[in-house]
Amino acid sequence: MRPSLVRELLKRATSSNIIPFAGGLPNPAFFPNEDLAAASDAVLRRDGASVLQYAQSEGYPPLREWISARYKQRFGVDIPLDQVIITSGSQQGLDLIGKVFIEEGQTVAIERPGYQGMIHALSVYQPRFVGVTLNEDGLDLADLQRVLEAENPKLLFTCPNYQNPSGITYTAANRAAVAAVMAQHNTMLIEDDPYSELGFTGKHAPTFRALLPEQCVALGSFSKITSPGMRLGWLIAPKSVMERFVIAKQATDMHTSNFSQRVLFEYLTANPIEAHIERIQGAYAAQCAAMLRAMEKYFPPGVTWTKPDGGMFVWATLPPEADSVAILDAAIDAGVTFLPGPTFYTDGGGRNQMRLSYSQQNEARIEEGIQRLAAVIVRHLDGPVQ
Amino acid sequence: MRPSLVRELLKRATSSNIIPFAGGLPNPAFFPNEDLAAASDAVLRRDGASVLQYAQSEGYPPLREWISARYKQRFGVDIPLDQVIITSGSQQGLDLIGKVFIEEGQTVAIERPGYQGMIHALSVYQPRFVGVTLNEDGLDLADLQRVLEAENPKLLFTCPNYQNPSGITYTAANRAAVAAVMAQHNTMLIEDDPYSELGFTGKHAPTFRALLPEQCVALGSFSKITSPGMRLGWLIAPKSVMERFVIAKQATDMHTSNFSQRVLFEYLTANPIEAHIERIQGAYAAQCAAMLRAMEKYFPPGVTWTKPDGGMFVWATLPPEADSVAILDAAIDAGVTFLPGPTFYTDGGGRNQMRLSYSQQNEARIEEGIQRLAAVIVRHLDGPVQ
Numbered sequence: 001m002r003p004s005l006v007r008e009l010l011k012r013a014t015s016s017n018i019i020p021f022a023g024g025l026p027n028p029a030f031f032p033n034e035d036l037a038a039a040s041d042a043v044l045r046r047d048g049a050s051v052l053q054y055a056q057s058e059g060y061p062p063l064r065e066w067i068s069a070r071y072k073q074r075f076g077v078d079i080p081l082d083q084v085i086i087t088s089g090s091q092q093g094l095d096l097i098g099k100v101f102i103e104e105g106q107t108v109a110i111e112r113p114g115y116q117g118m119i120h121a122l123s124v125y126q127p128r129f130v131g132v133t134l135n136e137d138g139l140d141l142a143d144l145q146r147v148l149e150a151e152n153p154k155l156l157f158t159c160p161n162y163q164n165p166s167g168i169t170y171t172a173a174n175r176a177a178v179a180a181v182m183a184q185h186n187t188m189l190i191e192d193d194p195y196s197e198l199g200f201t202g203k204h205a206p207t208f209r210a211l212l213p214e215q216c217v218a219l220g221s222f223s224k225i226t227s228p229g230m231r232l233g234w235l236i237a238p239k240s241v242m243e244r245f246v247i248a249k250q251a252t253d254m255h256t257s258n259f260s261q262r263v264l265f266e267y268l269t270a271n272p273i274e275a276h277i278e279r280i281q282g283a284y285a286a287q288c289a290a291m292l293r294a295m296e297k298y299f300p301p302g303v304t305w306t307k308p309d310g311g312m313f314v315w316a317t318l319p320p321e322a323d324s325v326a327i328l329d330a331a332i333d334a335g336v337t338f339l340p341g342p343t344f345y346t347d348g349g350g351r352n353q354m355r356l357s358y359s360q361q362n363e364a365r366i367e368e369g370i371q372r373l374a375a376v377i378v379r380h381l382d383g384p385v386q
Numbered sequence: 387m388r389p390s391l392v393r394e395l396l397k398r399a400t401s402s403n404i405i406p407f408a409g410g411l412p413n414p415a416f417f418p419n420e421d422l423a424a425a426s427d428a429v430l431r432r433d434g435a436s437v438l439q440y441a442q443s444e445g446y447p448p449l450r451e452w453i454s455a456r457y458k459q460r461f462g463v464d465i466p467l468d469q470v471i472i473t474s475g476s477q478q479g480l481d482l483i484g485k486v487f488i489e490e491g492q493t494v495a496i497e498r499p500g501y502q503g504m505i506h507a508l509s510v511y512q513p514r515f516v517g518v519t520l521n522e523d524g525l526d527l528a529d530l531q532r533v534l535e536a537e538n539p540k541l542l543f544t545c546p547n548y549q550n551p552s553g554i555t556y557t558a559a560n561r562a563a564v565a566a567v568m569a570q571h572n573t574m575l576i577e578d579d580p581y582s583e584l585g586f587t588g589k590h591a592p593t594f595r596a597l598l599p600e601q602c603v604a605l606g607s608f609s610k611i612t613s614p615g616m617r618l619g620w621l622i623a624p625k626s627v628m629e630r631f632v633i634a635k636q637a638t639d640m641h642t643s644n645f646s647q648r649v650l651f652e653y654l655t656a657n658p659i660e661a662h663i664e665r666i667q668g669a670y671a672a673q674c675a676a677m678l679r680a681m682e683k684y685f686p687p688g689v690t691w692t693k694p695d696g697g698m699f700v701w702a703t704l705p706p707e708a709d710s711v712a713i714l715d716a717a718i719d720a721g722v723t724f725l726p727g728p729t730f731y732t733d734g735g736g737r738n739q740m741r742l743s744y745s746q747q748n749e750a751r752i753e754e755g756i757q758r759l760a761a762v763i764v765r766h767l768d769g770p771v772q
Contacts, residue, residue, distance in 0.1 A: 026439075033431065036438070036645075041426065044422055044423035052414065052422070124634065228438070229438040229441055230645045231641070248510065260646060
């Protein structure tokens with residue numbers, strides 16, 4: 001557990017003139033302030049004695065039912081209520097997975113690149129990380145097979161939709177092939193899916209929960225569709241490991257804020273949530289398109305990037321000699337931030353890569369930010385090799 | 387991590403006719419429903435974009451300042467803002483302590499008896515527990531000295547005010563003596579103090595944070611004075627270990643519900659909190675007195691119990707042949723519950739002891755519950771030895 005160099009660099013980026021592509025923050029324009037105020041008022045006045053009291057470690061049953069019904073509606077999969085736990089954000093799901101599954105020194109397979117908050121959460125439990133190559137269509141099957149056979153990892157972490165950091169989505173064919181390989185091994189698949197509802201195309205591939213019902217722990221989050229500040233997510237696990245998760249949750253913090261859970265549930269049932277989600281999807285699709293257009297226009301030759309179908313992130317790869325940490329240092333002075341590639345690797349990779357988030361800014365600011373960043377990249381690539 | 391026998395027994399205790407002395411639940415009569423509804427409305431409408439966004443791992447700075455000011459007011463001690471972290475209840479403080487300090491197999495000293503939620507939270511990190519005897523005036527100094535010298539524990543857990551489960555409060559003299567012994571060793575003292583504000587006498591002894599500023603991690607909670615359902619507590623640590631706690635908190639759940647924090651802070655500043663706390667203190671003092679009177683009146687000879695100065699619990703000791711788990715089994719049928727002694731020991735102690743909570747019931751129900759329990763105890767002691 002060490003503070004990162006990147007975190008220190010970003011502490012300098014406090015000017016209001018900075019255009020931030022670094023953080024994975026939702027656009028606050030879509031926070032339902034007024035509707036949550038009404039929901040809060042309703043539950044506290046109607047039912048304060050139970051809203052404010054200690055509650056079940058598993059979470060508020062109607063909210064768990066809502067989540068189960070949403071999986072049925074979106075994926076056609078049946079998830080029993082007693083296989084759903086409310087967590088304090090998807091991040092806490094990662095911590096609970098560490099608590100339940102990882103003993104010091106055990107091998108855990110992760111996507112390469114992989115989400116830095118997952119690496120951070122699991123590092124507490126001191127596993128040995130091994131990477132599986134991520135291609136544009138999902139996990140590299142030969143590499144997955146090799147890692148499963150050679151390393152017999154306890155867990156395989158995936159973020160199959162609009163992956164953090166790459167923006168890549170596993171195709172339906174890739175998921176089916178991954179599931180077929182996994183079914184031959186004892187490794188538990190973790191499906192971390194916080195961006196699930198942020199698709200741009202109206203289509204989505206099946207959840208791994210449907211493909212590997214007894215071999216998948218699925219994590220989700222309300223952070224991207226309502227509010228990250230409320231810290232509300234969920235964990236769905238097979239019956240065989242559920243009791244261990246409930247006991248771990250109780251030991252960790254008794255239960256997630258019952259107040260937040262009850263307010264969210266009231267909000268979800270009193271408002272047209274589909275329309276709200278579609279508004280966010282539409283805005284992020286436009287912001288993403290603006291970023292891709294600006295990259296096309298301003299980035300120098302030799303830089304490539306992903307074309308996301310949803311989520312919040314574009315992943316850019318610079319020529320091999322580029323150093324994204326040095327570029328960030330210069331970019332902060334030029335008024336723009338991003339997250340350098342090495343943040344997302346446990347093995348020193350990603351030196352010439354960067355994650356760019358389009359979620360927080362309007363289209364004009366996105367173009368301006370990419371223009372600033374392009375100038376820094378051009379100077380960096382023209383300068384002496386770092 | 388195993389579900390306890392007692393938990394299974396208590397699952398039978400669902401009838402509304404049951405008088406519950408088992409749980410440590412605050413009396414919902416004192417939840418400030420209406421004032422929290424007003425606070426929630428105010429912060430969401432005024433400042434929703436920041437209330438609902440991701441926030442600092444350390445917690446909302448004005449709430450941390452409020453806690454620091456409260457320590458200054460109550461204990462005359464100065465606590466810098468950057469030594470306070472907001473946690474998801476005091477329970478999460480215990481989990482973070484496990485994350486930061488405990489390696490598998492390390493020795494941790496605990497009060498004997500000690501809080502079962504602490505034992506549960508730390509067990510995840512697989513320490514070796516060793517007990518220190520608790521006397522009516524605080525820790526047994528000779529036993530403490532012996533344990534520190536023989537076992538060199540990493541941590542010493544204390545709950546010095548209205549201890550859970552015993553209701554015992556360490557005297558000022560005992561605290562000073564404990565601090566003097568601790569200063570000769572490298573063991574970190576943990577002061578878990580969730581009941582701090584629930585005193586009946588208007589007096590309180592110094593916090594260990596004042597006696598051992600560089601060797602004490604102090605935990606506190608808003609659960610007993612506002613709402614446990616909001617899951618809000620705090621952790622105060624010396625500067626030397628603070629960064630590790632912040633990193634552990636971030637890895638665990640990013641931060642505590644910002645929504646809950648902001649609503650609580652608005653409530654604390656907009657309402658007369660002293661008067662609210664005094665109302666709870668007065669009610670619990672009356673409820674405690676009612677329980678002690680009823681025990682005096684109905685309990686058979688040979689049973690002794692503590693006389694708390696605050697908090698929520700009375701601790702009773704039955705004759706050595708008594709079996710409190712068997713008594714609970716019969717008590718549920720008679721319409722009353724409590725927590726059996728073995729729940730609070732890691733070494734098989736407490737067979738003839740029980741924790742009785744007076745926080746949830748009015749005086750008449752308390753008398754009725756003690757009368758029911760007394761009849762079960764009398765039958766148990768008259769019956770064949772279990």
